[in-house]
Amino acid sequence: MARNPQNTDTLIEAVTRLQSGDKAALESILEQCQERLYYYALKMTGNPADAEEVVQEVFVTVLEKIGTLREPGSFLPWVFTTAKNLCFLKLRGRRKDQDATVSLEDYMPRFNRGHIGAVEDWSDRVESGALSKELARHLDAAIQKLPIEYREILLLRDVQGLSAEEAGKVCGLSVAAVKSRLHRARLFVRENLSQYLTGAGTKQASWE
Amino acid sequence: MFNLLKKVRDTLGCWFSAARGVSCEELVRLLIGYVDGTLPAEDRTRLDAHFKDCAHCLSMMRTYRQTIDLSRGVSNNSMPSEVRLRLQRFLKEKIQER
């Protein structure tokens, strides 16, 4: 789960250089962060044009406010807090999207007097790290279906690799609250992948 | 026939595990700590014992872990090249403005 320490080091280096007035360091920060910020904003807003604007505005903030960041090591939580606030501004005023109808409960494991129902092991059918286009599309759709308060945690913690403490800082939650939401979000995504990979699970959607 | 035997074995295994202290339901609740490595050692041992006897919970743990691993790669190549170019141009102008 830990971030690649080497990458984090070069990011911190670039942040430190930018703080000391080296504008060229922004390019390195851009290279290391644009993709992840874009994906985060895209999943949060569900809209490519909004995502692009959010990333632009985040980097303007980086350029203008980098001096206010005390610890270069907390650059990522800082930058994702900025991104999060911008995403919520975009969402404000927009009508609630259809994913409000998804019930997490339908995707949680079932128990009978404490005993779990049948679970198929598909973990060997996919190579970790090697995400096929098709599987990536299903994973992507499952993340997008999550209610936003669960989605934001899964994006920060599992997709972006922030620590539970950092994710809590970004979302204004305790570590315990982060973990509890993350757990349910993971179980939801796991069940979605499970249904796709095993062809099992609730099929009512496809009958309609 | 084999499938039936397997089912009986899985179910029995599950009951034995429960007798030893951790039910499947409790195990799933503790799974996040197990996978993230924050679970106290004694709970970890109890879960490991349960996994030996309960194929369903083992599958749950392995697919839960795989879900996390897959999530790490999902943001790669998500940004269209024209967005990348526009962003570069936009920031170059911003830097020159200042």
Ligand SMILES: [Zn+2]
């Ligand atoms: Zn079990």
